[in-house]
Amino acid sequence: MDYFMLFVSAIFINNIVLVQYLGTCPFMGTSKSTDVAIGMGAAVIFVMLMATAFTWPLQHYVLTPYGIGYLQTIVFILVIASLVQFVELFLKKVIPPLHASLGLFLPLITTNCAVMGVAIMVQRSNYSFVKAMAFSLASGIGFLIALVIISSIRERLDVSPVPTVFRGIPVALITAGVMSLVFLAFQGMAA
Amino acid sequence: MVTSSILVLFLLGLTAASVLAVAARILHVKEDPRVVSVEACLPGANCGGCGYPGCSAAATAVVNGDAPPELCVAANMETATRIAAIMGSEVQFKEPKVATNICSGGSRANLLFDYKGVEDCRAEALLYGGEKSCGIGCIGLGTCVKVCGFNAIRLSDAGLPVVDWNACRSCGKCAEACPTGAIRISSVASVLLHLNQTDDCLAPCMQKCPAQINVRRYIQQLKQGDMRGAMLTIKEHNPLPLAVGRVCPAPCENICRRKIVDEGVAIHTLHRYVADWEMQSGTRVNLHCNPPSGHKVAIIGGGPAGLSCAYFLRRVGHEPVIFEKREHIGGMMRGIIPEYRLPAKVVDWEVQTILNLGVETRTGVAFGRDVTLADLEKEGFEAVFIATGAWKVPPLGIDNDDAEGVLDSISFLHGVGHVYTDLRGKTVAVVGGSNTAMDVVRSAARLGAEVVALVPCIQRKMSANKEEILRAVEIGGDLRYMTAPLAIEVENGAVSGVTYCDLAYDNPEKPVGEPKPVSGTKAFVRADMVIAATDRLVDDGPLCDAEGKPMFKKDKKTGGITANPTTLQTDIPNVFVGGEVHTGRSILIQAVADGRRAARAIHFHVTEGAVPEPDNQQVQVIPESILKDMRVNYSIPRVQEPLISMDERRHTFKEEVAGSIAYEKARKEASRCLRCGLTCYDADAGAEYTLDEDVTVINAPGGE
Numbered sequence: 044m045d046y047f048m049l050f051v052s053a054i055f056i057n058n059i060v061l062v063q064y065l066g067t068c069p070f071m072g073t074s075k076s077t078d079v080a081i082g083m084g085a086a087v088i089f090v091m092l093m094a095t096a097f098t099w100p101l102q103h104y105v106l107t108p109y110g111i112g113y114l115q116t117i118v119f120i121l122v123i124a125s126l127v128q129f130v131e132l133f134l135k136k137v138i139p140p141l142h143a144s145l146g147l148f149l150p151l152i153t154t155n156c157a158v159m160g161v162a163i164m165v166q167r168s169n170y171s172f173v174k175a176m177a178f179s180l181a182s183g184i185g186f187l188i189a190l191v192i193i194s195s196i197r198e199r200l201d202v203s204p205v206p207t208v209f210r211g212i213p214v215a216l217i218t219a220g221v222m223s224l225v226f227l228a229f230q231g232m233a234a
Numbered sequence: 235m236v237t238s239s240i241l242v243l244f245l246l247g248l249t250a251a252s253v254l255a256v257a258a259r260i261l262h263v264k265e266d267p268r269v270v271s272v273e274a275c276l277p278g279a280n281c282g283g284c285g286y287p288g289c290s291a292a293a294t295a296v297v298n299g300d301a302p303p304e305l306c307v308a309a310n311m312e313t314a315t316r317i318a319a320i321m322g323s324e325v326q327f328k329e330p331k332v333a334t335n336i337c338s339g340g341s342r343a344n345l346l347f348d349y350k351g352v353e354d355c356r357a358e359a360l361l362y363g364g365e366k367s368c369g370i371g372c373i374g375l376g377t378c379v380k381v382c383g384f385n386a387i388r389l390s391d392a393g394l395p396v397v398d399w400n401a402c403r404s405c406g407k408c409a410e411a412c413p414t415g416a417i418r419i420s421s422v423a424s425v426l427l428h429l430n431q432t433d434d435c436l437a438p439c440m441q442k443c444p445a446q447i448n449v450r451r452y453i454q455q456l457k458q459g460d461m462r463g464a465m466l467t468i469k470e471h472n473p474l475p476l477a478v479g480r481v482c483p484a485p486c487e488n489i490c491r492r493k494i495v496d497e498g499v500a501i502h503t504l505h506r507y508v509a510d511w512e513m514q515s516g517t518r519v520n521l522h523c524n525p526p527s528g529h530k531v532a533i534i535g536g537g538p539a540g541l542s543c544a545y546f547l548r549r550v551g552h553e554p555v556i557f558e559k560r561e562h563i564g565g566m567m568r569g570i571i572p573e574y575r576l577p578a579k580v581v582d583w584e585v586q587t588i589l590n591l592g593v594e595t596r597t598g599v600a601f602g603r604d605v606t607l608a609d610l611e612k613e614g615f616e617a618v619f620i621a622t623g624a625w626k627v628p629p630l631g632i633d634n635d636d637a638e639g640v641l642d643s644i645s646f647l648h649g650v651g652h653v654y655t656d657l658r659g660k661t662v663a664v665v666g667g668s669n670t671a672m673d674v675v676r677s678a679a680r681l682g683a684e685v686v687a688l689v690p691c692i693q694r695k696m697s698a699n700k701e702e703i704l705r706a707v708e709i710g711g712d713l714r715y716m717t718a719p720l721a722i723e724v725e726n727g728a729v730s731g732v733t734y735c736d737l738a739y740d741n742p743e744k745p746v747g748e749p750k751p752v753s754g755t756k757a758f759v760r761a762d763m764v765i766a767a768t769d770r771l772v773d774d775g776p777l778c779d780a781e782g783k784p785m786f787k788k789d790k791k792t793g794g795i796t797a798n799p800t801t802l803q804t805d806i807p808n809v810f811v812g813g814e815v816h817t818g819r820s821i822l823i824q825a826v827a828d829g830r831r832a833a834r835a836i837h838f839h840v841t842e843g844a845v846p847e848p849d850n851q852q853v854q855v856i857p858e859s860i861l862k863d864m865r866v867n868y869s870i871p872r873v874q875e876p877l878i879s880m881d882e883r884r885h886t887f888k889e890e891v892a893g894s895i896a897y898e899k900a901r902k903e904a905s906r907c908l909r910c911g912l913t914c915y916d917a918d919a920g921a922e923y924t925l926d927e928d929v930t931v932i933n934a935p936g937g938e
Contacts, residue, residue, distance in 0.1 A: 105242075109238075111238065114239055114243065117243065118242070118243070121246055121247060124250075125251075125253065125254055129257050132254075132258055132261040136263050137261075139263075199357075202352070202353075202356055202357040202377070203352070203353070203354070203357070204353045
């Protein structure tokens with residue numbers, strides 16, 4: 044039940060993009076088409092899991108025991124940045140089409156505050172390693188869902204009579220705002 | 235604290251750097267510098283027109299050898315040459331392609347939906363299946379305009395997309411975005427090789443024409459004064475517009491939608507007007523021909539089918555050679571169809587236009603006698619098109635049908651003017667009801683003879699054109715319908731007359747089937763000459779092998795060589811057949827259509843090895859196009875062709891009976907065209923002539 048609630052909470056109630064307002068940059072940048080959105084979502088899930096897998100032991104076995112917890116932010120940035128670089132190298136070699144379609148957005152994950160946010164939230168909540176991994180997976184799924192929803196809407200918006208000045212990012216931001224309001228309705232369903 | 239912080243971060247950074255360094259070594263992807271160079275040559279439009287997701291992918295494909303240097307649709311030859319230089323290869327010829335809109339319906343098709351919220355064709359089609367009852371017509375919301383990255387499309391006042399052919403890069407975005415297929419990407423070759431399909435927006439006239447000429451388009455071009463455009467439109471499907479414009483019975487006019495409310499459009503007259511415009515201008519409209527492909531094709535017979543096949547083959551890039559038995563190219567058009575219907579100088583001009591494209595001819599070479607299939611194969615011809623026509627007139631099959639004075643129609647027509655120069659005081663009996671029979675009647679009457687024609691059916695059932703029958707009667711031909719010859723009477727070894735009887739259908743109310751002789755109706759008509767013009771058959775003498783066995787199967791009904799109806803391919807895979815040698819006696823436009831069909835098949839045969847059957851091929855009139863009711867707002871009387879006087883007809887063979895009309899008249903007639911699609915038509919056609927005296931307003935425009 045714990046894990047179920049953890050998933051529901053991370054995906055819907057505390058959705059990383061629409062409720063926590065983290066990772067808005069790729070949320071806007073890669074949500075023009077559903078195909079790219081799914082690729083980006085999958086990449087973020089992967090990086091989030093990797094980041095948690097690396098930062099959790101670092102926090103518990105290095106930063107906390109040696110009393111250098113104050114270095115958390117800078118250490119996490121360093122680790123996540125390295126990880127993303129690694130993922131980019133990996134994708135370029137092993138899955139070139141995905142690498143080509145993600146293009147510019149993959150390096151963006153380096154400075155993606157959603158990934159950073161999840162890594163820090165995991166530590167603040169004092170989750171066990173397994174729970175931490177489950178939380179980051181659920182947060183990633185939440186990110187993917189939000190991205191897929193907005194990309195589907197934006198595909199429709201492309202063929203709808205939107206006033207010229209609002210076309211593109213402006214109407215996408217308005218849509219994101221409305222989506223946030225919708226997700227806020229999940230508040231209170233659980234802790 | 236500071237020291238430990240620095241140490242920790244240094245160690246962490248060092249570790250990360252080491253891991254990445256090792257990973258970079260292991261996961262290293264070697265980039266071909268040529269990809270970068272090729273990509274730099276490309277314009278970076280990322281339009282996807284080449285079929286690759288972007289310029290980077292396209293550059294990789296070129297370097298990998300998966301795509302040629304000229305793959306970029308947005309770039310010019312210079313770019314292709316630069317890429318070829320990088321790759322160390324040569325630029326191949328790339329046929330230019332452009333987007334074209336096949337719909338002329340606009341908002342005139344019946345509206346099924348009126349949904350105000352959607353302003354995009356794709357969305358409308360997605361949500362409601364399109365705005366129109368016609369699934370092919372343009373919805374008119376301009377999605378194609380929005381997606382065009384080259385500003386090559388705009389919407390006209392009528393809400394139809396207009397493509398700027400100079401700006402179009404044929405990237406295919408518009409065709410991809412169009413949910414109804416009203417916009418297509420095509421090249422000259424693909425237009426020439428396209429056969430009508432049920433998912434084309436076809437006006438009834440275009441469906442009925444054997445050659446599938448885009449009638450409504452050339453009529454509109456004529457109306458707008460774009461005569462060159464009209465000529466090119468006709469020549470997409472018909473290389474013999476002068477001949478067709480003179481002798482075609484115009485099946486298109488019989489199905490013209492305008493006939494529902496008044497008289498059909500004089501399509502045939504307008505066709506001739508456009509053709510005459512080119513000849514009278516003295517210069518030939520330039521036709522695009524692809525560079526020689528190196529594929530040689532032999533064409534047996536220089537008649538309309540052979541000429542048509544040669545023309546289309548040459549235009550798509552092949553090298554046809556016509557082998558003709560006679561000294562002149564042109565088949566029956568030259569020397570058999572009388573001068574007053576189709577002058578030899580007109581045929582010569584027309585033939586020359588085709589030969590100028592680079593078609594080689596070898597006259598005086600008879601198939602079977604001077605050249606055989608084996609010889610042609612030895613000479614490197616990859617395909618053979620047989621179009622030897624139907625020149626044999628069957629004997630009448632009655633007593634004395636070989637007596638002196640009994641002739642066949644072909645020999646007689648061939649001899650008119652030099653062998654037969656004066657028939658004054660003589661009586662000529664003609665047997666048959668075909669166009670050839672009517673030509674014989676008219677020619678004999680012009681030579682001064684009294685002519686009696688024994689026609690074995692009622693007028694409506696005659697195979698001759700209505701006009702031809704009328705002209706034959708006008709000049710004094712005595713057409714005796716429902717009669718059949720019984721015997722030819724002979725006096726002193728020469729013909730003296732014909733005995734004949736009346737015929738009757740089993741049910742006179744419903745004249746179907748063959749009429750039968752009526753007993754006791756024997757009659758006699760005096761005649762100095764009897765000319766058989768009942769039919770024309772294929773002469774199968776040359777179509778036999780060295781041992782005298784027939785090389786091809788024959789159709790029992792038509793007497794022609796059997797072949798696949800779409801590809802015209804015979805049992806011998808590289809031999810194609812068309813024209814009257816395939817269909818039996820037929821009309822000129824059918825031969826032209828066969829030539830085109832065969833050229834399409836030969837093109838695929840020599841380039842790809844197999845001939846694809848087009849999907850959804852239109853073989854009969856599409857039911858949607860036969861509207862029972864319709865309303866038009868303006869009625870304009872149909873134009874009449876000028877005719878020379880009866881006196882002139884009797885004294886000259888050189889003057890054409892029917893003349894060409896003036897531009898103003900042609901334009902007014904063109905404005906009667908309703909620009910039909912499958913279900914749509916322009917009810918306001920002719921509105922610009924409202925003030926003319928002879929124009930009647932039938933319905934107030936916009937009223938119910």
